[in-house]
Amino acid sequence: MKIAVLSGKGGTGKTLLSVNMAVVGDNTTYIDCDVEEPNGHLFLKPKGVIKEKVAVKIPVVDMSLCNGCQKCVEFCKFNALAYINNKLIVFDNICHSCGGCVLVCPEKALTEKDKIIGEVQKGVSQGTNVLSGILNIGEASGIPIIDKLLAEEPKNSQRTIIDCPPGSACIVMESIKDADYCVLIAEPTVFGVHNLNMVYELVKLFNKPHGVILNKCLEGENPAEEFCIKNNIKILDKIPFDNELGTLNSNALIAARESLKYKKMFSEILGKIVEEVQHEAIVNP
Amino acid sequence: MKIAIPVNDKSLENGICQSFGRAPYFLIHDIESKENTFLNNSAATSRGGAGVKAAQMVADNKVGALLTPRCGDNAADILRIANIKLYKTEGDSIEDNIKAFNEGKLSLLMDIHPGFHDHGGR
Numbered sequence: 001m002k003i004a005v006l007s008g009k010g011g012t013g014k015t016l017l018s019v020n021m022a023v024v025g026d027n028t029t030y031i032d033c034d035v036e037e038p039n040g041h042l043f044l045k046p047k048g049v050i051k052e053k054v055a056v057k058i059p060v061v062d063m064s065l066c067n068g069c070q071k072c073v074e075f076c077k078f079n080a081l082a083y084i085n086n087k088l089i090v091f092d093n094i095c096h097s098c099g100g101c102v103l104v105c106p107e108k109a110l111t112e113k114d115k116i117i118g119e120v121q122k123g124v125s126q127g128t129n130v131l132s133g134i135l136n137i138g139e140a141s142g143i144p145i146i147d148k149l150l151a152e153e154p155k156n157s158q159r160t161i162i163d164c165p166p167g168s169a170c171i172v173m174e175s176i177k178d179a180d181y182c183v184l185i186a187e188p189t190v191f192g193v194h195n196l197n198m199v200y201e202l203v204k205l206f207n208k209p210h211g212v213i214l215n216k217c218l219e220g221e222n223p224a225e226e227f228c229i230k231n232n233i234k235i236l237d238k239i240p241f242d243n244e245l246g247t248l249n250s251n252a253l254i255a256a257r258e259s260l261k262y263k264k265m266f267s268e269i270l271g272k273i274v275e276e277v278q279h280e281a282i283v284n285p
Numbered sequence: 286m287k288i289a290i291p292v293n294d295k296s297l298e299n300g301i302c303q304s305f306g307r308a309p310y311f312l313i314h315d316i317e318s319k320e321n322t323f324l325n326n327s328a329a330t331s332r333g334g335a336g337v338k339a340a341q342m343v344a345d346n347k348v349g350a351l352l353t354p355r356c357g358d359n360a361a362d363i364l365r366i367a368n369i370k371l372y373k374t375e376g377d378s379i380e381d382n383i384k385a386f387n388e389g390k391l392s393l394l395m396d397i398h399p400g401f402h403d404h405g406g407r
Contacts, residue, residue, distance in 0.1 A: 073341065078331075082338075082340065084367045089366065094359065
């Protein structure tokens with residue numbers, strides 16, 4: 001069972017919910033797909049971490065074979081190649097590693113080399129498997145790292161919590177593509193509604209079963225709740241605006257490990273989500 | 286010698302474009318014959334690497350200099366290899382800048398920006 005946690009912006013509680021759900025169940029794997037700024041490991045503090053580099057393919061030219069036809073230059077939709085003064089120039093930082101230039105070269109002057117863009121770290125935190133992806137600063141796309149992370153999920157894992165990057169761009173689509181259920185986490189503000197709507201549209205587009213957790217709830221009106229009711233979106237639970245919870249989280253502690261009260265709270269939330277996933281499996285097998 | 290200028294329109298009236306890679310047109314001006322040609326910049330709508338493609342186009346037109354308000358680092362790399370000198374334009378007027386170039390009053394463009402290759406910049 002793969003549960004993805006997402007939101008339209010950062011700071012709504014994706015990692016809070018993900019790490020807490022990851023420690024209350026048995027045999028759980030936590031995957032941090034927010035490869036541009038992974039922070040789940042700061043809470044889970046995994047031990048026995050194994051690091052593995054992630055590389056993409058970049059074209060290299062053999063100028064003794066290149067006849068200057070520029071077919072590769074014309075082919076590249078990202079304009080990563082230029083042919084100037086009888087020399088082919090490759091711009092590694094624009095290349096999207098599609099391999100097309102190598103295929104279209106009639107002289108076989110192009111081959112590919114590896115370019116390291118980041119790494120995957122695997123460790124264990126008190127029985128919870130922890131996988132984190134890290135994209136090197138300056139790299140354009142973390143998608144190859146997310147692919148590697150999702151492929152690395154341990155076979156014996158009963159449940160996987162996918163902590164997604166914020167937003168609804170390609171990198172989030174990649175993170176949720178294999179998810180059985182998407183949990184959208186939202187703040188009780190008008191801005192929160194806008195961000196919730198972004199991920200709501202995404203999960204609808206992907207036809208993913210989904211529900212909402214309302215975070216930081218205060219007394220009084222909650223625009224995010226009103227949005228869910230209006231659009232008939234399942235509200236899974238509400239997390240109150242809670243100083244104690246916020247303080248634990250700010251100190252990089254996992255609330256469910258620190259107090260029975262929070263262990264119970266997050267166990268209940270996880271229970272409701274698991275029930276939803278099983279219900280989905282029966283209704284839409 | 287020919288020079289290139291990123292421009293907003295196929296005319297001398299509507300000014301210099303603030304972007305090099307995504308300028309809609311390039312003016313190719315021959316400083317000896319005073320002949321003007323406008324090129325459609327096919328890079329203007331590209332998904333990425335507009336500067337690279339635009340620089341390739343400018344280089345293919347065998348110009349000796351580019352007059353532009355700004356230029357990204359990838360495009361600047363190409364222009365350097367193609368031995369095209371970069372001059373910084375002053376103000377929006379195309380004709381004033383051609384005149385200033387002919388009188389040797391334009392300075393070289395030194396502040397090459399790092400580009401906006403991450404899908405729209407941050």
